[in-house]
Amino acid sequence: MRDQEPGSGHPERRLSTNEAAELLGVKPQTVYAYVSRGQLGSRRASGGRGSTFDAKEVEALARRNRRESAGSSPSGGELSVRTRITLIEKDRYFFRGVDATELAARHSYEEIADWLWTGRLHPGVSFTAPVDSLELARRAVSSLPEHTAPTDRLRVAAIAAATADPLRFDLSEDAVLGTARTLIPTLVSALPPVLYAPVDDGPLAHRLWTRLTAREADETSLRVLDTALGLLVDHDLAASTLAVRVAASARAHAYAAVSAGLGVLEGPLHGAASRLAHRMLLEVLDQGDAAQVIAEELRAGRRIPGLGHRLYPGEDPRARALFARLEELPRAAPALAAARDVVATTARHTPLHANVDLALAVLTVSCGMPATAGETVFAVARTAGWIAHALEEYTERPLRMRPSGRYVGPRPPQPLPE
CATH class of the missing domain: 1.10.1660.10 (Multidrug-efflux Transporter Regulator; Chain: A; Domain 2)
Incomplete structure (x- = not known):
């Protein structure tokens, strides 16, 4: 009017x-x-x-x-979002106000995930995959080519599980929590096992272990993997998490939001970083010295993987906590020494600290896992954080993640193209 x-x-x-x-x-x-x-x-x-x-x-x-x-950050005009999930401050990070490294040292991945979702700790909580969705996800994943990347397998498993859930569009907190507690074990158990007898019950770390390496699991190794999962649950608004919140803002269901996160995670600047660090450590172990490996990386114009983090001027607290846990694993000693050699060699010119990708590479190299294993661990772990952010976003105004474009093209009206 x-x-x-x-x-x-x-x-x-x-x-x-x-x-x-x-x-x-x-x-x-x-x-x-x-x-x-x-x-x-x-x-x-x-x-x-x-x-x-x-x-x-x-x-x-x-x-x-x-x-x-x-909002916009006072420092650079970047998008910022109010959240109660993760705080990164002074080379430390916190889940709902509690030191994340202490949580990872004392609690299982499942307990930390539940804490992130609900703000309550449930000792001994376990996640179970429904038979119907698991079988559907396994069939979908098994149809993929053998060389398929881990994130592709996980994304296909998430989509398959969604089709088996007629209640997936229910975005109430209880419904999304139910989805979370079944989706994560479905993703893990849908991955092809390395061992002939995969584990499909018990702690999630044990189930995941049988999808990553042919070596028999022992208590110390499982504790290290579980700690890695707990440390990687969330890390504020990383690129994949922002994609999840955009999807949730548009009221995409939890399976679709997780799929959006997996799509972004596949980028070489995000979830795949530990793969590069894994290969570098193997080269250092093969040559017996980091100097030549570092020289070749720099000569090729590449940055040294596993070093430095834009959010931590000092040491990445996730790396520090995971390295401490890896010290308990005797077979990790050679890879730990190689990682220290990389840090020390690079520090002669650029004093960069190790980040979590280097620590994750020590884990995957030490336990006979493939170079892609770190990406799998990262994706499975971060799924819990993505769901926490989706839950938070569902309570906000719909479609608020809609920045305006700043048009810099030719001013209209322009003639029709011939």
Whole structure:
């Protein structure tokens, strides 16, 4: 509708209550709450039925709400999102206010995941895969080519499990928690086993172990893998987590949100970083010295994998905690020495600390795992964090993750192309 601004010859665009509510992404009664708080002006509609609102004023309020909801960092204008899940501060990180490295040292991956989702600790909690969705996921994964990457297998398993869940569009907290506790074990048990007799019950770390290496599991090795899973559960708004929140903002179900995270994780600058560190450690072990390996990496114009992290000026606390746990594993001694050699050799010119990718590479090299194993561990672990962020995003205003593009192309009108 259009009204005439009193005393002016220019038309003023006015919106009805429903139009204003739609633009603001709120219920009509919330529009009147904005009026009562003085955040929005109103005028009785002609005929006295309902109110109208200045379109420009409503649009300005909508922009202000988006800024307050998504925000921008004072340092670089990057997107920031209010969250109660993970805090990274002064070379430490915390899950719901609790030191994450201490949680990983004392609790299982499943317990940490549940803490992240609910804010409550459930000792001894276990996740179980439903038979129907697991069989469907296994059939889908088994149909893939042998050379398929781990993240592709996991993504296919997630999609297959979704098709077996008729309640997947229920985004209530209880329903999503139920999905989380069945999806993660489904993803793990859908992976092809390395051993002839895979483990499909008990701690998730034991189930995952039989998908990563042919070596027999022992208590110390399983404790190291479980610690790695717990340390990697979440790390604030990494690229894959942001993709999950965008999907959840559009009200995609949990399986689809996890699939979005897996898609981003496959990038070489994110989840695949430990693969490069794994190969580098094998070369150092083969040559007996890091100097030549580092020289070749630099000569090829590549950065040294497993070193430095933009969020930690000092040592990555995840690396520190995982290295400490790896010290308990006797067969990890050669790979640990190789990793220290890499850090020391590089520090002659650039004092970079080890990050978690290097520690994860020590684990995969020491336990006879393939170079892709670190990526698998990372993806399985981070699924719990993605679901925590999806749960949080489902309580926010829908579609708030909608930045505006800054158009820099030719100004219209342009002629039609011939």
